[in-house]
Amino acid sequence: MSAASLAVQLLNGLASASSLFVVSAGLTLIFGVTRIVNFAHGSLYMIGAYVAYSAGTALGAYADSPLAFWWAALLAAVAVGCIGALIERLLLRRLYAAPELLQLTATFGVVLVVRDATLALFGAEDRLGPRVEGLDGAVRLFGSAIPQYDLFLLVVGPVVLIALTVLMQRTRFGLIVRAASENRILAGALGIDERRLFTVVFALGAFLAGLTGALTLPREPANLGMDLAVIADAFVVTVLGGLGSIPGAFVAAIIIGITKALCIAAGNVTIAGATIAMPKITLVIEFIVMALVLLVRPSGLFGTPPAPPATTTVPLERALIARPTQRHVLAAVVLLAFAALLPLAGDAYALVLSIDILIAALFTASLRLISGFGGITSFGHAAYFGIGAYASALAAAHHYPFVAALVLAPAAASVAALAFGALCVRLSGIYLAMLTLAFAQIVWSIALQWDAVTGGSNGIAGVWPPDAIASRTHFYYFVLCIVAMGLSALVVIAFTPFGYALRGSRDSPLRALASGIDVRARRIKALALAGGFAGLAGSLYAYSKGGVAPDALAIPRSVDALVMMLLGGQNALFGPLLGAAAFTWLQDALARATEYWRAGVGVVILLIVSVFPLGIGGIATHWLPRLVRGWR
Amino acid sequence: MPLGKIEPGAVVQALLDAHPDAIFSSLFGPDLARFVREGQLRGLFKDRPVFNLLGGEPEYLDPLKDEAPVGWFVTGYPWYAIDTPEHQRFRDAYQKKFNDYPRLGSVVGYSAVKTAAAALQRAGSTDTDKLVAAMQDLRVDTPFGAVTYRALDHQSTMGAYVGRIGVHDGKGVMVDWRYADGKDYLPPDDVVRRLRPAD
Numbered sequence: 149m150s151a152a153s154l155a156v157q158l159l160n161g162l163a164s165a166s167s168l169f170v171v172s173a174g175l176t177l178i179f180g181v182t183r184i185v186n187f188a189h190g191s192l193y194m195i196g197a198y199v200a201y202s203a204g205t206a207l208g209a210y211a212d213s214p215l216a217f218w219w220a221a222l223l224a225a226v227a228v229g230c231i232g233a234l235i236e237r238l239l240l241r242r243l244y245a246a247p248e249l250l251q252l253t254a255t256f257g258v259v260l261v262v263r264d265a266t267l268a269l270f271g272a273e274d275r276l277g278p279r280v281e282g283l284d285g286a287v288r289l290f291g292s293a294i295p296q297y298d299l300f301l302l303v304v305g306p307v308v309l310i311a312l313t314v315l316m317q318r319t320r321f322g323l324i325v326r327a328a329s330e331n332r333i334l335a336g337a338l339g340i341d342e343r344r345l346f347t348v349v350f351a352l353g354a355f356l357a358g359l360t361g362a363l364t365l366p367r368e369p370a371n372l373g374m375d376l377a378v379i380a381d382a383f384v385v386t387v388l389g390g391l392g393s394i395p396g397a398f399v400a401a402i403i404i405g406i407t408k409a410l411c412i413a414a415g416n417v418t419i420a421g422a423t424i425a426m427p428k429i430t431l432v433i434e435f436i437v438m439a440l441v442l443l444v445r446p447s448g449l450f451g452t453p454p455a456p457p458a459t460t461t462v463p464l465e466r467a468l469i470a471r472p473t474q475r476h477v478l479a480a481v482v483l484l485a486f487a488a489l490l491p492l493a494g495d496a497y498a499l500v501l502s503i504d505i506l507i508a509a510l511f512t513a514s515l516r517l518i519s520g521f522g523g524i525t526s527f528g529h530a531a532y533f534g535i536g537a538y539a540s541a542l543a544a545a546h547h548y549p550f551v552a553a554l555v556l557a558p559a560a561a562s563v564a565a566l567a568f569g570a571l572c573v574r575l576s577g578i579y580l581a582m583l584t585l586a587f588a589q590i591v592w593s594i595a596l597q598w599d600a601v602t603g604g605s606n607g608i609a610g611v612w613p614p615d616a617i618a619s620r621t622h623f624y625y626f627v628l629c630i631v632a633m634g635l636s637a638l639v640v641i642a643f644t645p646f647g648y649a650l651r652g653s654r655d656s657p658l659r660a661l662a663s664g665i666d667v668r669a670r671r672i673k674a675l676a677l678a679g680g681f682a683g684l685a686g687s688l689y690a691y692s693k694g695g696v697a698p699d700a701l702a703i704p705r706s707v708d709a710l711v712m713m714l715l716g717g718q719n720a721l722f723g724p725l726l727g728a729a730a731f732t733w734l735q736d737a738l739a740r741a742t743e744y745w746r747a748g749v750g751v752v753i754l755l756i757v758s759v760f761p762l763g764i765g766g767i768a769t770h771w772l773p774r775l776v777r778g779w780r
Numbered sequence: 781m782p783l784g785k786i787e788p789g790a791v792v793q794a795l796l797d798a799h800p801d802a803i804f805s806s807l808f809g810p811d812l813a814r815f816v817r818e819g820q821l822r823g824l825f826k827d828r829p830v831f832n833l834l835g836g837e838p839e840y841l842d843p844l845k846d847e848a849p850v851g852w853f854v855t856g857y858p859w860y861a862i863d864t865p866e867h868q869r870f871r872d873a874y875q876k877k878f879n880d881y882p883r884l885g886s887v888v889g890y891s892a893v894k895t896a897a898a899a900l901q902r903a904g905s906t907d908t909d910k911l912v913a914a915m916q917d918l919r920v921d922t923p924f925g926a927v928t929y930r931a932l933d934h935q936s937t938m939g940a941y942v943g944r945i946g947v948h949d950g951k952g953v954m955v956d957w958r959y960a961d962g963k964d965y966l967p968p969d970d971v972v973r974r975l976r977p978a979d
Contacts, residue, residue, distance in 0.1 A: 153797045160789035274843040276813050286821045292796065295821040298789060367788070369813045369843055412790040413797075427794075430787065 152290040157413040158406060159289070163298040165405025166305030167360050171378060172385040172397040173312060174356030180329040180392030181349045184240060184251050185578055188258035190379030192228050192354045196361025197370035198266060200224035201275045204365070214281040221362035225355050232354020236347050242758050244346075248578060249525050253710055254757040259375060260750030267372060268744065274369035283366075297366050304363065308356070309398050316394070325349060329392060376703070380589070384434045387582045388441055390451020399449060404434045431593040435586040439571075442583055446575050471643055476721055480636075483725075487628055491621045499624050501736060506631040507688050508728035512712040513638045514681035519710070520718045521642055522674040523654030525581040528588025529682060529709050531568075532561040534701025536683025537690040538595060541608040544690075550614045554687055561683025562676045564591075569675035573668045588706060596698045607697030611690050627688055634681055639721065641677065650674050711749075714756055720765020730764060786811045788818035796824055806833035808840045816849050825849060836943060837884040841952040848945050848952025855940040857884040858954040862941075870923035882923075891922040891938065895929070927962070933972045937962035 175189045204220035235258060243251050283300055286293035316322035328335040328345055336342045361374070385404055389396025411433055414426040429436075441449065490502060515529045536557035543553035572583045595602045602608065612618065617626045641647050653660040653667040660667050690696045699705070708731070716727025734752060738745035756763060786807070792815065795803065803824075807815050812835065819825050830849065834840060836856020841848055859871060859882055870890070874882040895918070900906065903914035916931035927938040943957025967975070 150797075153793065156793050157790055160787070160793055163789060164787060273839075274810055274813060276817075276843045276845065276847070279817075286823070292793065293822045295789075295818065367814060367817065369810050371810045373810065408787055409790040412787055412794050415794065415798075427791075 153292065154413065155290045156292045156294065157409045159294060159298065159302070161406035161409030162402065163301045163405075164408070165401040166301045166303075167364060168381055168385055168405060169305045169398050169401035170308050170363075171357050171360040172382045172389075172401060173308060173394050174353035174360075175382050176386040176389065176392055176394060176397045177312075177325075177356070178350055178353035179386065181325055182240070182244065182346050183248075184243070184255070185248070185383075185391075185581075186353070187252060187255035187379060188235065188262065189353070189357050189382060190375035190377070191259050191262035192232060192357035193361040193364075193378050194266060194370070194372075194374040195231060195262065196224045196228045196358030197365050197374060198270050198275065198361075199227050199358070200362035200365050201277050201370045202270070204277055217278070217280045217366070221359065221365075224362040225359035228358025228361070229351045229355035232357075233347050233351040235354075236350035239754065239758060240350070241343070241346070246757070246761065248581075249519065249710070250714070250757045250761060252525070252527070252581070253707075253714060253753060256707055256711075257750040257753030257757070259379075260746045260753070263372060263375060264744040264747035264750070270370070272372065274371045276369035277365035280366050301363065301367075305398070305401070309394065312394050321348075380585075380703075381434065383582060383585070384438045387579060388438045388448055390448030391578065392452075393448070393450035396448060396450030403437065407433055407437060428597050431597065432590050435589045439583060439586050439590075442575060442579060443571060446579060448579070470721070472639065472721055479722070483722075484628075484632060488625075491624060496620060499620050501732065503624055503627050503692050505725075505729045505732045506627050507685050507692065508708075508712060508732055509725040510631045510634045510688070511682055511685040512709050512716065512728050513635050513724035514678045514685065515709045516713050516718065516724055517638060517641065517678040517681070518671075518674050520713060521647065521651050521654065522671055522678075524576075524584075524671060524675070525578070526584040526706070527581050527703075527710075528584035528586070528706050529678075530701045530703070530705035531584075531588040531591045532565055532679040532682035533686040533689070533705060533709075534591060534595065534696070534698075535564050535679075536561040536686030537696040537700045538602060538608070538686075539683065540687035541611045541690045541696045542601070544611045545608055554684075557687030557690075558680040558683040561686065562680035565679025566672065566676045568679075569672035573672060585703070585706075588701060588703070592698055592701050592703075595701060602698075605698060607695055607700075609695035611693075611695045613691045623692065627692065630684065630688060634684060635725065638681060646670065646673065711753055711756075714761075715752070715763050717763030717765025717767075720763065720768065723763060723765040726764045786814060788814035789822075791815070792818045792822050792824050795819075796822065800828070802829045802831065804831045808834045808837070812840050813843060816844060816847060820847070820849065825852075829853065836941070836945060836954045836957075838881070839883045839885060841945070841954075844952050846947055846950040846952075848947050850945055850947055852945045853942070854945055854954065855942050856954050856957075857882075857887065857941055858943065858957050859883075860953070861957070862959075864925065866921065866925060867923045887923050891920065891924075891927075894922065895920050895936075924959070925961075930966070932969055933966075933976060935962075935966055937966065939963075939965070 171189070171193055174192075175186060178184060178186050178189070200217075200220045200223070203223045204217050207216040207220055239254060239258065240251070243254055280297060283296040286295050287299065288294075316326060324335070324340055324345060327338075328340060328342065332342065361370075364374075381404070385397050385400045388403070389398070389400035408430050411426045411430050416425050445451075487502070491499060511529075511533055514532075515526060518524045519526050519529075539560035540553045540557045543556050544550075548556070568584075568587050572580060575583060595607075596605055598604070613623055613626070617623050642651075649660065649665045650670050652663070653665060653670050657667050686696075686700065689700065712727035712731045713724065714727070715731055716723035716725065720726065735745065735749060738748040742748065760767060805815075812832070829851075831853045833855050835849075835852055835854035836858070838857060838859060841854075841856060859867075862868075862871075870887070871882060874880075874886060898920045899911055899914045899918055902918060903910040905911075915929050915934070918929045920927055920929075920936075922938060924938060927936050929936050939959055939961040941954065941957050942960050943954040946953050946955035966972075
């Protein structure tokens with residue numbers, strides 16, 4: 149590669165970095181003040197693009213003005229700012245005191261609702277905006293044609309950085325924002341109206357997201373995949389730069405933008421005889437960079453380490469679950485008897501659905517061990533589910549016996565979880581959550597791109613259980629046995645000394661350490677156990693579907709598990725089963741009834757987090773007795 | 781390139797640096813639009829034939845409007861110009877029901893459901909083995925004409941419309957197209973047997 153084309157590739161990287169910075173600046177600004185990691189930031193970006201398209205088309209047709217695009221972009225940014233303020237007022241305001249798990253999940257609910265609202269309003273077709281008049285040509289630089297618009301984007305990032313820096317350092321508003329980021333309670337005590345500040349900051353962050361969405365329009369069509377595509381990048385940039393740090397986001401965006409461009413420029417590289425297709429790595433390179441940086445600097449490049457978690461009162465959602473009583477055992481026996489009789493009903497579809505529910509319940513229960521009891525928010529639990537599924541599928545494809553393939557799954561997933569745990573044991577809170585996401589994305593892209601072994605996007609087919617349990621009914625009984633044992637084991641674990649120590653470490657790491665509990669060791673052990681059970685669920689999944697594809701370990705599956713856990717109720721003994729049953733049934737019913745089932749699921753998520761944070765199980769154990777008492 | 785995440789500027793520049801004689805790709809969706817815009821600005825397509833599978837499908841061609849890259853060789857679906865009786869029936873029924881024109885996805889989805897129905901009818905049961913047997917050399921009428929599911933490798937003989945991109949009234953269209961029947965282009969039987977040895 150010549151020096152000239154290297155220079156051009158650096159320019160390309162910087163142009164992409166510039167818009168990546170602006171969208172990430174909004175995300176990091178919101179986090180700095182409200183401490184909410186806003187999953188819906190990508191959705192705001194997407195709305196910006198669609199509004200700018202519609203407004204641009206309307207204005208351009210109406211006035212035929214060369215400025216139509218700029219007016220449309222401004223309009224879109226302002227509109228998205230208003231939508232952001234609305235979301236803050238109606239939803240997030242209720243959640244500032246809630247655990248971060250609920251906050252993250254709530255913003256994911258917004259993602260689902262916005263996705264379907266956009267589909268309904270703008271249709272499924274991609275919307276490619278017109279080119280910007282005056283910036284629609286190319287300039288010759290370093291012997292290559294460079295689009296003028298890229299050069300414009302190159303300027304936008306630094307301009308926004310300077311504007312935000314002036315706003316933060318030189319104005320009274322900036323002073324208040326900085327004060328509130330540093331100490332919310334003290335700022336409130338000094339008479340700062342926290343509620344209004346939060347709304348304004350959220351609107352400003354949303355404005356930046358909308359602006360970036362609009363400015364992206366001349367380079368790519370507005371489309372329904374923009375939200376999740378940009379949010380992963382923006383997360384990486386904000387975490388890499390240090391949550392809450394605007395200069396950090398700027399540096400991180402440049403690192404990511406340039407690394408990606410260089411990977412594409414490098415083409416196939418041969419290192420020690422092995423050929424690596426560098427362009428393929430762009431899918432994960434940002435996650436690898438983030439993981440490496442977090443291992444060395446647990447708070448990102450410019451972030452300050454979070455205050456050590458103090459002894460806090462245990463929120464209701466996480467109150468210690470009660471030891472199973474005779475009544476619980478009785479309920480379990482009745483449930484099991486009912487499940488055992490189900491095949492007699494002769495409804496084949498009910499059996500298929502029940503198998504799905506059982507597998508989901510085991511998966512959810514395994515997540516509860518680390519996220520519920522261990523306090524480690526995991527956004528990548530699907531990684532272990534998928535590793536288990538792939539391990540079994542690969543073993544089956546290589547003609548290993550069924551039992552070996554089944555055992556291999558939890559073993560492989562457990563080892564992966566152990567390795568992950570050993571690497572990131574220093575991290576906690578939101579940084580750890582982001583690293584779980586990064587790990588899942590890396591595993592996902594390996595499954596997607598290593599065609600020779602994993603079958604790429606086609607996955608592995610032809611994975612069926614042996615003849616003895618090949619019939620639907622037999623397989624159902626098999627799954628029922630395994631899942632019943634798995635769920636029981638996970639409940640027993642919660643009440644061993646290990647389980648108590650784990651929950652103690654969650655609620656007060658300091659006090660746990662002082663009592664002689666090795667908090668890190670407990671967490672690693674919990675990760676390995678949870679990974680193993682998730683892997684077992686994944687194996688059953690592969691056998692029930694006859695194969696596995698990369699979607700087994702994609703982000704939505706991780707989120708599904710979180711939603712099922714919350715829906716069932718974190719502190720309810722039967723929570724995972726209740727959550728899995730309700731969620732699977734709901735998704736199935738909605739998908740058959742309407743094209744807009746995502747919005748339905750999103751609304752359910754929003755209802756849980758804002759109205760029923762205790763989930764179905766919580767209603768049964770907490771509200772019902774109260775109601776009965778009040779009635780008496 | 782990772783699906784849906786193409787970095788258009790960097791990719792186009794890397795292609796320019798490689799000085800290819802021609803370009804073969806199967807980009808679609810937002811990736812295609814990004815690539816077309818960036819490639820036209822940077823002069824990638826000048827004097828260079830481009831073969832892009834799927835590029836003529838209305839799903840991906842229509843968003844490009846008058847920027848559709850004229851002269852590209854593509855596969856697609858010229859729904860406005862196919863006048864075989866079976867396709868006309870399908871198109872008229874589709875437009876009547878949905879008040880919109882069919883996309884290639886509409887044809888594929890329709891044919892898939894028709895196939896499932898035909899297989900069930902022939903098997904007379906939902907039993908797996910009977911369904912497998914019913915699918916052997918199953919013949920199904922689709923909007924593109926009759927297709928067969930070959931017993932040998934379970935591939936259908938549904939073909940593709942192959943042509944070049946042109947622009948007409950500010951919209952991308954397919955010109956000089958013809959239907960390439962799948963039965964003439966699938967690998968011959970002996971090749972299939974070599975690729976898929978019986979277990």
